[in-house]
Amino acid sequence: xxxxxxxxxxxxxxxxxxLPLPVAAETAPPLRxxxxxxxxxxxxxxxxxxxxxxxxxxxxxxxxxxxxHHPWLLERLENPEPTRWVMTLRAGLTFQNGKPxxxxxxxxxxxAARAHSASAKGAVPDGAIFAVTGPLELTVTTPAAWPELPxxxxxxxxxxxxxAEAVAAVGEDWGRLVxxxxxxxxxxxxxxxxARMEAVAYPGYWQGPPALPGLTLSFVPDxxxxxxxxxxxxxxxxxxxxxxxxxxxxxxxxxxxxxxxLGTGGFTGYxxxxxxxxxxxxxxxxxxxxxxxxxxxxxxxxxxxAQATSLYAANLPxxxxxxxxxxxxxxxxxxxxxxxxxxxxxxxKDGTPLTLVLAIYPQQPDLAPLSAAVQAxxxxxxxxxxxxxxxxxxxALMEPANRWDIAMVSTGAAGWGRVQGFLxxxxxxxxxxxxxxYDNAEVSALVAELAxxxxxxxxxxxxxxxxxxxxxxxxxxxxxxxxxxxVVVNDRYACYQPGFALYHISWQTAPCR
Amino acid sequence: xxSATGIDPTAGRHRPPPHLLAALVRHPTGRWGLILTxxxxxxxxxxxxxxxxxxxxxxYAAALRPPGPGHWLGTDATGRDQLSRLLDGARRSxxxxxxxxxxxxxxxxxxxxxxxLAGRWVDAAMMRLVxxxxxxxxLILAFAVIGLLGPGYVNLLIALIAADWAWKARIARxxxxxxxxxxxxxxxxxxxxxxWRVVARHILPAVFWPLLVLATLGLGGQIAAISAFSFLGLGxxxxxxxxxxxxxxSRFFFRIAPWLLLAPAAxxxxxxxxxNLLGEALRDLATPEGRS
Numbered sequence: 001x002x003x004x005x006x007x008x009x010x011x012x013x014x015x016x017x018x019l020p021l022p023v024a025a026e027t028a029p030p031l032r033x034x035x036x037x038x039x040x041x042x043x044x045x046x047x048x049x050x051x052x053x054x055x056x057x058x059x060x061x062x063x064x065x066x067x068x069h070h071p072w073l074l075e076r077l078e079n080p081e082p083t084r085w086v087m088t089l090r091a092g093l094t095f096q097n098g099k100p101x102x103x104x105x106x107x108x109x110x111x112a113a114r115a116h117s118a119s120a121k122g123a124v125p126d127g128a129i130f131a132v133t134g135p136l137e138l139t140v141t142t143p144a145a146w147p148e149l150p151x152x153x154x155x156x157x158x159x160x161x162x163x164a165e166a167v168a169a170v171g172e173d174w175g176r177l178v179x180x181x182x183x184x185x186x187x188x189x190x191x192x193x194x195a196r197m198e199a200v201a202y203p204g205y206w207q208g209p210p211a212l213p214g215l216t217l218s219f220v221p222d223x224x225x226x227x228x229x230x231x232x233x234x235x236x237x238x239x240x241x242x243x244x245x246x247x248x249x250x251x252x253x254x255x256x257x258x259x260x261x262l263g264t265g266g267f268t269g270y271x272x273x274x275x276x277x278x279x280x281x282x283x284x285x286x287x288x289x290x291x292x293x294x295x296x297x298x299x300x301x302x303x304x305x306a307q308a309t310s311l312y313a314a315n316l317p318x319x320x321x322x323x324x325x326x327x328x329x330x331x332x333x334x335x336x337x338x339x340x341x342x343x344x345x346x347x348x349k350d351g352t353p354l355t356l357v358l359a360i361y362p363q364q365p366d367l368a369p370l371s372a373a374v375q376a377x378x379x380x381x382x383x384x385x386x387x388x389x390x391x392x393x394x395x396a397l398m399e400p401a402n403r404w405d406i407a408m409v410s411t412g413a414a415g416w417g418r419v420q421g422f423l424x425x426x427x428x429x430x431x432x433x434x435x436x437x438y439d440n441a442e443v444s445a446l447v448a449e450l451a452x453x454x455x456x457x458x459x460x461x462x463x464x465x466x467x468x469x470x471x472x473x474x475x476x477x478x479x480x481x482x483x484x485x486x487v488v489v490n491d492r493y494a495c496y497q498p499g500f501a502l503y504h505i506s507w508q509t510a511p512c513r
Numbered sequence: 514x515x516s517a518t519g520i521d522p523t524a525g526r527h528r529p530p531p532h533l534l535a536a537l538v539r540h541p542t543g544r545w546g547l548i549l550t551x552x553x554x555x556x557x558x559x560x561x562x563x564x565x566x567x568x569x570x571x572x573y574a575a576a577l578r579p580p581g582p583g584h585w586l587g588t589d590a591t592g593r594d595q596l597s598r599l600l601d602g603a604r605r606s607x608x609x610x611x612x613x614x615x616x617x618x619x620x621x622x623x624x625x626x627x628x629x630l631a632g633r634w635v636d637a638a639m640m641r642l643v644x645x646x647x648x649x650x651x652l653i654l655a656f657a658v659i660g661l662l663g664p665g666y667v668n669l670l671i672a673l674i675a676a677d678w679a680w681k682a683r684i685a686r687x688x689x690x691x692x693x694x695x696x697x698x699x700x701x702x703x704x705x706x707x708x709w710r711v712v713a714r715h716i717l718p719a720v721f722w723p724l725l726v727l728a729t730l731g732l733g734g735q736i737a738a739i740s741a742f743s744f745l746g747l748g749x750x751x752x753x754x755x756x757x758x759x760x761x762x763s764r765f766f767f768r769i770a771p772w773l774l775l776a777p778a779a780x781x782x783x784x785x786x787x788x789n790l791l792g793e794a795l796r797d798l799a800t801p802e803g804r805s
Binding site: 004246252362371372376386390391430 | 569570571573574577589590663664665744750751753762764765766767768769770
């Protein structure tokens with residue numbers, strides 16, 4: 001008798017075959033990725049952070065789409081008391097050069113980073129002590145609670161787990177680290193020059209053999225050239241395509257514009273309180289309510305960016321989701337502040353028209369349509385706006401001679417789930433990125449409290465209060481949108497989803513079936 | 514000496530024909546140059562009144578519409594009317610080129626004439642400065658000035674002036690030197706005519722006309738330069754329209770919305786063509802041989 005498939009089973013099999021699932025292809029050719037930024041050297045303290053993005057290096061913790069930190073090279077991370085953390089490594093980990101990854105090796109990597117990396121030095125509180133307390137166990141003790149530790153361990157710019165002994169052996173002749181297998185990731189670097197990086201699969205990788213035999217990462221600054229590379233089958237994945245290219249890519253056979261999950265940052269607005277009309281909090285409140293966050297996400301960028309519902313991305317557990325567009329309230333606030341409609345539609349006070357200067361920068365091409373949209377939105381409540389572009393935005397905004405009212409800067413308000421860095425660097429008086437001269441005593445006190453507050457509920461309450469102040473009482477920094485990952489891919493990688501938190505390549509990355 | 518443009522700067526005999534406009538109309542290419550230039554300048558001057566829509570106002574529901582009723586040249590990615598933006602951008606593309614050409618002509622005229630009149634070591638020192646500027650490639654110099662001043666429309670115009678004035682000064686100095694020692698100037702001095710009057714009547718006109726011809730011939734290049742720098746994002750700020758910037762904005766859509774590329778490209782082409790036709794006609798009319 002001939003075996004027969006039931007209709008349901010046949011349909012299931014057909015559906016399975018139709019799904020563009022990643023395939024663990026032993027014969028798959030190496031992946032070809034084009035990206036905008038060049039990796040200048042193998043210097044782990046300055047350029048090492050790239051390595052975790054493309055599958056060479058790994059960290060102790062990983063920040064995932066649920067907005068939480070999960071163990072990566074760690075088996076577990078425990079916080080038995082506020083000033084003590086215990087880190088337990090997975091068993092059987094090895095560097096790509098075959099050396100074991102034990103507690104002593106991890107401690108050496110951490111201490112080397114603290115000695116050489118500015119990011120690591122800045123991330124660790126004074127008095128913190130890392131110590132080996134078992135073959136696979138490290139203990140961290142601090143004078144005060146250090147609630148940010150999980151985020152610090154997941155931050156690509158802080159503690160990469162590397163073979164510190166091998167790194168020390170090359171001095172500063174970083175080129176000798178090519179082929180040295182100093183990291184633990186699924187792909188080991190075999191070549192690096194100014195044009196590309198090559199890496200091959202590490203067969204002893206702890207999660208299993210990588211699905212790809214290797215990858216080539218080419219550095220192509222021009223976004224059109226990156227897209228054309230995929231279109232001409234010279235690359236499989238193009239990173240950082242501008243959203244403006246999406247309609248054309250979607251109309252081109254054989255290439256796909258894939259939008260990923262919610263990120264942790266976006267285009268953030270900073271208001272200038274040092275000069276200009278935004279010293280008035282009522283005017284700042286009116287601006288926040290005049291911005292149409294829905295239109296930015298859905299009409300201007302056609303869903304390529306997510307709508308800002310708070311300072312933070314909605315997937316973060318402490319996001320307050322207090323943003324709303326309200327032109328009536330904005331107009332009322334402006335009226336009450338004495339800005340009355342003029343004959344040309346622009347409001348004025350004492351004969352002075354209400355004109356704001358929006359500051360953008362050329363390195364972010366998406367700021368051009370965003371600033372034009374915001375200009376049109378502000379005009380709806382009678383606020384005129386001019387757009388200026390500064391090359392080197394961070395320096396330009398801190399220069400008192402430059403006139404600007406709202407700076408539009410791509411910022412990670414909670415990069416790798418860490419909130420403290422943004423708050424301290426952007427909101428505290430005298431901080432290096434406090435562009436607009438914000439100085440709110442309550443916010444400063446809350447940020448200081450947050451640094452050592454270990455209780456999750458209290459931390460959330462503090463962050464909610466800061467978000468309330470920034471929206472309702474003393475506005476300053478606000479999100480225009482929340483970023484989403486995006487890539488252009490060819491048919492072979494049509495199922496590739498942009499990596500969350502810059503994890504572009506994993507051991508499972510593979511062509512679609 | 515004959516320059517690359519066909520003008521002999523040492524001859525000192527270039528004068529506008531008595532009825533310039535009529536002469537241009539009679540000239541086979543000048544006629545077309547004049548017509549096209551008049552049309553373009555009219556569009557630039559009256560653009561804001563002719564524009565059917567606000568040039569900078571987004572209408573996301575109308576994004577990337579092909580040419581048709583309501584939007585005769587289609588719309589861009591944010592739904593802005595392409596025709597309105599072309600008309601609005603004409604003032605910056607053409608007006609900027611006119612400003613740059615006028616400025617370098619004026620600077621060249623004053624600098625070159627002053628050097629020729631001063632003579633001796635002042636002349637030598639002023640011309641060595643010109644040599645230094647001419648030794649730098651114009652494009653590199655323009656980029657350097659923009660790097661110094663920052664991007665922006667006014668800064669772009671300053672950069673283009675800085676990159677191009679020295680060549681005009683060199684020509685002006687040669688023309689002025691020939692005119693200073695021309696028989697007409699010598700006779701005037703001999704008759705006791707004051708030196709300022711000699712300069713005004715005999716030297717400046719002899720310098721101005723060749724420079725005007727050169728400026729007209731160079732106008733097309735200035736339009737293209739403004740468009741090229743704006744294409745690179747170094748010109749007008751968003752969301753203002755300028756033809757080169759519009760080309761840059763269209764590059765992601767050229768296969769699905771070719772009208773976004775073709776319309777500003779055609780405007781740049783016609784403008785450069787008009788300037789070249791007019792410039793060549795003026796060059797022909799600059800010499801008695803050409804006039805005949």
